[in-house]
Amino acid sequence: MMQSNRMTTTLKMSNLLLALACAAVLMGSSLAEEEEVSMTVDEVVELIEPFGEGCTPKPLRENIVEMVLNKEDAKHETKCFRHCLLEQFELMPEGQLQYNEDKTLEMVNMMFPDREEDGRRIVRSCNEKMKAEQDKCEAAHGIGMCMLREMRSSGFKIPEVKE
Template identity: 35%
Template sequence: MNIKILCFMILFVSLTKADEDAEPLLDMDDMIEVFETYTSNCEPKPKKEHIKEMLLKKRNPQRETKCLRLCLMKQFEMINESGIEIVIENVVEFSHNHTQIKAKELKEIAEICAENVKNLTDNCEFAHLYDQCLVEELEKRGLKFPEIKE
């Protein structure tokens, strides 16, 4: 499997129907190792603790974690180079190919979240809050991200 696709799935759209009895699906150390391959050009340079915070979807992470999210979103073409505009078509296209969610619903979610962050000028905060919104909107629809065992 393409590493970029695996990362993307974990970041945004590797969703399953909510199941409280499900065992953790992913190993934290393995996921950190995968993401480290994409952090060499990120500024500030993230540490493992920042990748871990991102993977655990911490609601109030360190600034470096927020900037890591921005860096990855740019690499995956989910956000433009300015860092303050979501590329809705890319979010929808990729997500539709890797989830059970319909393209129309994905576009709605992506647009809701883009609207929520449109007035932010801090690129790192913008990326972090956009991701938080995606998670909340997807979970409202009964979907969740895979658990990661530590």
Template identity: 55%
Template structure:
């Protein structure tokens, strides 16, 4: 039961990853070691079901690239990220920025002590996709910006073991 709760926590974290482009930690200090020890394979298996309705349907390598936040990800990987963002209404179809309210709500739920930082990050990174019309590229640009800004602001972002 405890392992399932920790996996749910990781899944929530991963969903925000797709939404914010970062590995965020919902875990308390005693859970950090467990979260940081998840393997790439475990995380991919948690995320794969979300790719079923995506177009194009992601291959395993595309999912791995997204999970690992590869800067030079394939277009298919970027589209999988966009698909997840759409599923969770963070980046509605046809939009070239994240829904500020939804993104902040998710970030503040996990990082209540960083609310002012979160707002600045979302506002700054929403501009990262300006001038681009490809929703997959926009989703990736904003996500990579948020990952970088969150790391710089001291958010605890665990890595996935390959």
């Protein structure tokens, strides 16, 4: 039973990483800044949409689009979708209001293997900045937006997703 749960979690994490990696790479990845964008927002949304099936509230397409576009002023339902994804992949474990530092760092290291110390600093800093937030959806969104801002300001090559 334990092995089955571990396999399911690994499969889910692999699917999310694949979806996120495809989205990042195909939307104009950091490794190929001069290349044309080869994937639309709608295509990225279609990759991520199935992960919303088990979420409460179930996200509308507009919520998924807002999340893909990293809208700072996103609707609460969008923020809850972000939380749902993070919880599904144990990046923000159930009942927690902060990102799991080790698991989040693993994901960051997959995309930016030479930036582990910066990644750790950013995860810790953003968790700390949002530690007073008591709403799980607001916390998930706030930490995510903080990490995005901090990574960009620290020179991580994060692509801008265009509408």
